[in-house]
Amino acid sequence: MDTKLDIRSDIAAEQSRRAWATSALELIRAEKTRGTHTPLVPFSLPVFGEIDVYLKDESSHPTGSLKHRLARSLFVHALCSGDIGPDTPIIEASSGSTAVSEAYFARIIGVPFIAVVPRTTSQEKIDLIERYDGQCRLAEDSTQVVTEAQRLAAARGGYFMDQFTFAAQATNWRCDNIAEELFEQMRNEPHPLPQWVVVGAGTGGTSTTIARFARYNGFHSRLTIVDPEGSAFYDGWRMKDTTITTTTPSRIEGIGRTRVEPSFFPHLVDEVLQVPDAASVAAMRWVSEQLGRRVGASTGTNIWGTIQLAQRMNQDATPGSIVSLICDAGSRYTSTYYNDAWLTDNGINIAPYTAALRRFERTGTLAVD
DSSP: OOHHHHHHHHHHHHHHHHHHHHHHHHHHHHHHHHOOOOOEEEEOOTTOTTEEEEEEEGGGSTTSBTHHHHHHHHHHHHHHTTOOOTTOOEEEEOSSHHHHHHHHHHHHHTOOEEEEEETTSOHHHHHHHHHTTOEEEEESSGGGHHHHHHHHHHHHTOEEOOHHHHHHHHSOSSSSSHHHHHHHHTTTSSSOSOSEEEEEOSSSHHHHHHHHHHHHTTOOOEEEEEEETTOSHHHHHHTTOTTOBOSSOOSSTTSOOSBOOTTOOGGGOSEEEEEOHHHHHHHHHHHHHHHTSOBOHHHHHHHHHHHHHHHHHHHTTOOEEEEEEEOBBGGGGTTTTTOHHHHHHTTOOOHHHHHHHHHHHHHSOOOOO
């Protein structure tokens, strides 16, 4: 056995793998260069004349959601860490939107992609994953998607992307991120430094990026997380305990988890507001009417929390601005959140919350009977 030949072969293989990774990174950089910053959309709340609300429209990304940024960062992180080669299957655990975006980037660099998603994931999201040549494996128990993705990655000799662990690590929070865009776009507004930034938490990566960027730049904007039913983030923040778990998965796709994920840092968050699922869906439909286009339920969660904060500022006679997100488009939820029969089957009664929003339009007070 010629040891020198073996060493040369190993070196050549590694050089080839690195050359491929370099080419893959160039393709991802080119994709990013083709894009622009997502728009910052003014959202009028006429009942609060001294409070300006803005929604950063993440649905304008090529894959239609906030998760486009995360997927790009995760691929760059994995490529630069030497975890992906030209034939490496990529495996991910997701409620859908991250998997859609990761399937898109996997196709760009030419590697196979498999998503493990809960069976409750909307068919529209599954169709999008498959449109980008990804495959889906449906998990009956949504709390087991990570375990199943790990098992599948080991069985296929693939790489488990693991958004829940690496979201905060993969994202560059100092620059070139959603927070930098947001604060830059606010620069010429009447109240350029937001009083509040309102986001949901799925991995915790977006909230962590915004909080770190604000601290790094000396901005005193406060961060609110809006958390749906069944999620562990609220109690994890309230008790400053990252070991807390829940048993009932969130019904608002993309946000809420049964455990406090590694990329969520409770001490970076100023406030967490719990939002009933019915309120999220009612607000989703209400804001869709205001915007003239459909948005997803996690955007409804954001809006419900944003209105509460605006109401508080108004009561305190505090002028200023609030920024939140349009997380994705409502076209992904035609068969679920926009389907009255589906809401009935899932025990979601939006009527009291819809009535509360109608009263809010007239009175400036958000209260549910």
